[in-house]
Each structure stands twice: as structure tokens, then as C-alpha cells.
Amino acid sequence: MIEEALRVRRLPERAHYDRATVHSIFDDALICHVGFAQGEQPFVIPTIHARVRDVLYLHGSRASRTLGVLRDGVPVCVTATIVDDVVLARSVFHHSMNYRSVVALGIASEVEGMEKLRALRAIAEHVAPGRWDDVRPPSEKELRATSVLRLPLDRVSAKVRTGPPKDDEEDLDLPVWTGVLPLRTVALEPVADERAAGMKAPAYLRPERESIRGGRGGS
Amino acid sequence: MIEEALRVRRLPERAHYDRATVHSIFDDALICHVGFAQGEQPFVIPTIHARVRDVLYLHGSRASRTLGVLRDGVPVCVTATIVDDVVLARSVFHHSMNYRSVVALGIASEVEGMEKLRALRAIAEHVAPGRWDDVRPPSEKELRATSVLRLPLDRVSAKVRTGPPKDDEEDLDLPVWTGVLPLRTVALEPVADERAAGMKAPAYLRPERESIRGGRGGS
Numbered sequence: 001m002i003e004e005a006l007r008v009r010r011l012p013e014r015a016h017y018d019r020a021t022v023h024s025i026f027d028d029a030l031i032c033h034v035g036f037a038q039g040e041q042p043f044v045i046p047t048i049h050a051r052v053r054d055v056l057y058l059h060g061s062r063a064s065r066t067l068g069v070l071r072d073g074v075p076v077c078v079t080a081t082i083v084d085d086v087v088l089a090r091s092v093f094h095h096s097m098n099y100r101s102v103v104a105l106g107i108a109s110e111v112e113g114m115e116k117l118r119a120l121r122a123i124a125e126h127v128a129p130g131r132w133d134d135v136r137p138p139s140e141k142e143l144r145a146t147s148v149l150r151l152p153l154d155r156v157s158a159k160v161r162t163g164p165p166k167d168d169e170e171d172l173d174l175p176v177w178t179g180v181l182p183l184r185t186v187a188l189e190p191v192a193d194e195r196a197a198g199m200k201a202p203a204y205l206r207p208e209r210e211s212i213r214g215g216r217g218g219s
Numbered sequence: 220m221i222e223e224a225l226r227v228r229r230l231p232e233r234a235h236y237d238r239a240t241v242h243s244i245f246d247d248a249l250i251c252h253v254g255f256a257q258g259e260q261p262f263v264i265p266t267i268h269a270r271v272r273d274v275l276y277l278h279g280s281r282a283s284r285t286l287g288v289l290r291d292g293v294p295v296c297v298t299a300t301i302v303d304d305v306v307l308a309r310s311v312f313h314h315s316m317n318y319r320s321v322v323a324l325g326i327a328s329e330v331e332g333m334e335k336l337r338a339l340r341a342i343a344e345h346v347a348p349g350r351w352d353d354v355r356p357p358s359e360k361e362l363r364a365t366s367v368l369r370l371p372l373d374r375v376s377a378k379v380r381t382g383p384p385k386d387d388e389e390d391l392d393l394p395v396w397t398g399v400l401p402l403r404t405v406a407l408e409p410v411a412d413e414r415a416a417g418m419k420a421p422a423y424l425r426p427e428r429e430s431i432r433g434g435r436g437g438s
Contacts, residue, residue, distance in 0.1 A: 005260060010283050030402075031316075033298060035263035037256040041224060044254035044263050044298035046320050064229050079252060079263035088409075088424070091355040092343055093365070097250075101265050124311055128400070135395055136310040146312070164412045176354055177418045179411040181347070183249075185404045190307075192398040193383045199396045205307070 005105060006157040016158040019054070025102040025158055026051040029080035030127065030185070034058065036069050036076050049078070050122035056104060056151045057111075057119035067147045070108045078104045078151060085180035089165035090172070096165065098180060102158040108149040116148045130204030224324060225376040235377040238273070244321040244377055245270040248299035249346065249404070253277065255288050255295050268297070269341035275323060275370045276330075276338035286366045289327045297323045297370060304399035308384035309391070315384065317399060321377040327368040335367045349423030 008015035016022070026032070032049045035042055045066045050057050056078060060067045070076055085098035111119060117138075124132045138146070165178050190201040227234035235241070245251070251268045254261055264285045269276050275297060279286045289295055304317035330338060336357075343351045357365070384397050409420040 005257075005262075010280055030302060031300065033252040033254075033263050033300070035252075035254040035261035035296075037259065037261045038224075040256065041294045041324065042254035042256045042261045042296045043224075044252050044296045044322070046298065046300035046318070048316070061229055075260045077254075077261045077263045079265065081250065081252070081265035083249060085410075086346055086406075088347060088350065089354070091357070091361075092339065092351060093355075093357050093361040095343060095346070095350070095354075097267070097346075099265070103263070105260065120311065124314060127305055127314070127316075128307060131307065131314070132311065135308070135314075136312075136390055136393060138310070138312050142310075142312040171355055172414065174355060176415075177409075177411065177420050177424075178415045179409055179420070181409050181424050182407040183404055184407060185402055187305075188401040188403060190396075190398055190400050191304075192396065195391065196395075196397045201396050201398070205396075205400050 002157065003155065006103065006155060008157055008159050014159045014161055016160055017156070021158045021160065022102050022153065022156045023051055025082065025100045026056060026080050028100070029082050032078050032080040034066060034070070034076060034078050036066070036074050038069065048123060048127055049080070050119065050126040051153070052119065052122050054153045056153055057123060057148060058108065058151065059120060059123055059146055059148045062145055062147045064147070067149065070149055071110055071147065073107050073109070076106060076108055076151065083183055084162070085182050087165050087180050088178055090167045090174045090176045090178055094165055094167055096161060098161050098163070100158065100160045102156060104151060104153055105155040106151050108151045111148050111150050115150070116143065119148045119150070120146070128204065130202065134202060221376065222374065225322065225374060227376055227378050233378045233380055235379055236375070240377045240379065241321050241372065241375045242270055244301065244319045245275060245299050247319070248301050251297050251299040253285060253289070253295060253297050255285070255293050257288065267342060267346055268299070269338065269345040270372070271338065271341050273372045275372055276342060276367060277327065277370065278339060278342055278365060278367045281364055281366045283366070286368065289368055290329055290366065292326050292328070295325060295327055295370065302402055303381070304401050306384050306399050307397055309386045309393045309395045309397055313384055313386055315380060317380050317382070319377065319379045321375060323370060323372055324374040325370050327370045330367050330369050334369070335362065338367045338369070339365070347423065349421065353421060
């Protein structure tokens with residue numbers, strides 16, 4: 001049974017509630033958007049994340065307003081969206097997007113110790129796989145200044161559209177090009193900082209990699 | 220005076236409240252995320268949008284849950300985010316992203332008549348500039364099935380990071396490559412629908428265009 005808040009009502013044929021679909025969208029999306037309410041006012045804030053097994057981790061400065069509100073245990077909604085294609089139909093009405101989006105509801109809680117360190121590593125590796133081992137790890141002071149939250153991924157739903165435009169029968173003979181325009185997020189050549197100008201960028205940053213994490217239009 | 224809900228408190232040097240910055244982020248972002256609360260539970264839903272002067276337009280099926288809630292006049296938060304670069308520092312702690320994000324708060328209201336039609340055109344052209352004039356315009360029935368909402372852009376703030384990593388003084392001699400990895404959303408070759416297989420894709424869809432709207436990692 002899907003709880004009502006998570007059930008996809010519009011176009012239910014696009015709904016997915018299985019773990020594999022939900023996890024893959026969080027894994028492919030570079031960033032997510034976190035929603036919380038203060039009184040009646042909702043706020044939606046972009047951030048990066050990482051998924052480890054059935055948990056989504058978020059992090060930020062201990063001084064961040066968003067993380068402070070979340071630490072208070074308010075209900076949260078975390079949404080990640082990837083746009084794969086613009087879908088071009090013969091009528092304005094049937095224009096659409098091919099996309100993958102996932103919504104996770106729940107209450108986040110702060111983690112410490114080894115789980116915190118593992119989560120920070122997962123977040124770093126989500127954005128730049130291979131980077132963690134090359135750079136200075138966090139100091140005790142930096143760890144204290146950072147807050148890491150865990151959101152269990154047990155209240156989730158995904159919505160996915162794929163495929164060509166769906167035109168009305170009576171529009172099929174209109175002399176209009178139809179199809180999809182694929183969009184992809186690609187990494188360009190790394191740009192070295194002044195002091196690193198003579199160094200070769202590490203292999204994990206080279207654009208010839210098939211894609212970066214979040215490489216398919218992650219948002 | 221910036222109202223408290225909109226004031227950027229963390230890293231206020233990244234804050235922008237001017238119209239030009241706010242507008243350009245909404246214009247460059249392909250999609251946005253709409254936040255609203257039902258009781259204590261926030262929801263964050265992806266959608267496309269268009270900005271016309273000082274107004275942001277959203278649209279969807281009249282049957283959509285999100286649009287139904289918004290039509291009831293609840294407070295809303297619309298956020299658009301563009302990731303420009305991954306920022307790679309010498310320490311894990313100073314890793315960051317170069318990004319542009321904008322938050323708009325307010326109450327949305329439904330529009331009809333000429334404003335509705337102009338808004339639908341602006342939304343279509345936001346995604347695929349040049350497309351509207353090529354395809355069948357909306358019928359009366361399609362217009363009735365579609366809801367268009369306006370959100371005045373008078374309660375807004377933007378947050379922008381640009382530039383290289385900011386390492387700690389004592390890390391500057393670590394033998395680590397540092398710099399930024401630029402991310403861009405690009406359009407690939409259009410893929411024709413079966414029935415349009417013999418037709419040439421219109422010029423406005425060709426990837427040699429410098430970028431599509433939202434072409435810089437819009438999310």
C-alpha cells in the first residue's frame with residue numbers, strides 16, 4: 001500500500017515505487033532540492049546529497065538555517081529531478097519532457113562519529129568520484145563545523161516519463177517534425193587554479209569519462 | 220529592506236536581491252522546483268516555468284494535485300538552481316560548487332484569457348524557442364484542461380557562487396590539483412519520431428546552437 005501523500009495521482013502509469021528506480025535517480029542526480037515549512041511558509045533549498053543503502057545523507061554548515069530547521073525534526077521533502085529529453089509533439093498541448101524524479105518524505109536526524117565520516121565521504125564521492133583519497137581529510141574542527149543529516153528512504157515515490165511524443169490521432173498528418181531533443185550534462189575540460197597551473201588534472205576529472213555522476217542533466 | 224524569510228544568512232556575500240540577477244537565473248534554468256505544504260508536510264515538485272517581466276508562470280493539468288493546492292492560495296516557494304562548476308579544493312572541507320539559485324516566495328493565482336495564452340506561449344518558448352509557431356495551437360478544450368498560475372516576482376532572493384576554490388593558507392603547498400570542473404547541459408542530435416523520420420529537424424533544435432535555454436545545467 002502506498003500512503004496517500006506519496007501516491008502519484010496524475011498519470012499513474014509514470015509512477016514507480018520500487019527501491020531500484022528510486023535509488024538510481026538519487027544516484028544519477030547531482031543535486032537535490034530540500035523542502036521544509038516554517039509555519040505556513042514552505043522553503044525549497046538546493047543541496048548535494050549521497051545515498052548509501054536505504055539512507056539519503058545531506059550535509060552543510062552547522063550554522064545553516066536549513067540544517068538547523070531540519071535538526072529540529074520537522075517533516076521534510078527531498079526531491080531530485082533529471083531531465084533527459086524535451087519531447088516535441090505536433091500540438092503545443094502534447095509537448096512534454098522525458099524526466100526522472102523522485103520524492104522522499106520523512107524526518108531527518110543528525111549523525112555523528114563513523115557514520116558522519118562515511119556520509120561525508122559518500123557525498124564527496126557522489127560529486128567527484130575518486131577525489132576523497134587525493135585531498136586533506138576533514139579536521140576535528142571542520143567536522144564540528146559540519147552537520148550531517150540522515151533521511152531513511154522508506155517513504156519514497158518516483159515519476160518517470162520516457163519515449164516519443166503522444167499526438168492526437170487527428171494531428172498525425174500535420175507536416176511538423178516531431179521527436180525528442182536529448183539533453184545531457186557534460187563536464188568540460190577542468191580549469192586549473194593558478195597555483196595548480198603546471199599540474200595535470202587527475203583522471204577522474206577528465207571529460208572523456210562517459211559522464212560525471214549526475215551526468216544526465218541532474219538537478 | 221529584505222524581509223527575514225528571504226535574507227541570505229549563510230555566506231551573505233553570495234546574496235543578490237536585484238531584479239536582473241533573479242530574472243536571469245529563472246530564464247537560464249530549464250526547470251524549477253515548487254514547494255508547498257499540506258498541514259506540516261512540505262512537498263517539492265519539479266515543473267517548467269517562464270518568466271515574463273516581473274511574473275513567473277507555471278502550468279499543468281487542471282487535474283494536477285500541485286496546481287489544485289496552489290490555486291487554493293497557499294504560500295508557495297519556487298526555486299531554480301543552475302550548477303556551473305564543481306569546485307575542487309585541497310581539503311575535503313573546502314570543496315564546493317559554483318551555482319546560481321533563486322528563491323521566490325508568494326501566493327500564486329490562476330490566470331485566464333489572453334494572459335493565459337501568452338503565458339503558455341512563454342512556457343513553450345522557454346523550453347524550445349521557435350517551436351510555438353510550427354505546431355498546432357491549443358484548442359478550447361485543451362485550454363480548459365490546462366491551468367496557468369502567475370506568481371509575482373516581488374519576494375525574491377538569489378545566491379550565487381563563482382570563482383576558484385578557497386583553500387586554507389596552510390594547505391596551499393599540498394601537492395593536489397585544484398580548480399573547477401565546468402558542467403554544461405547540452406542538446407544532442409534531435410531524434411525523430413517514426414513518422415517524422417524523413418524530415419529535417421528545425422534549426423531551433425540543432426545542437427550547434429550555442430546552448431538551449433537552460434543550457435548551463437538548469438535544474
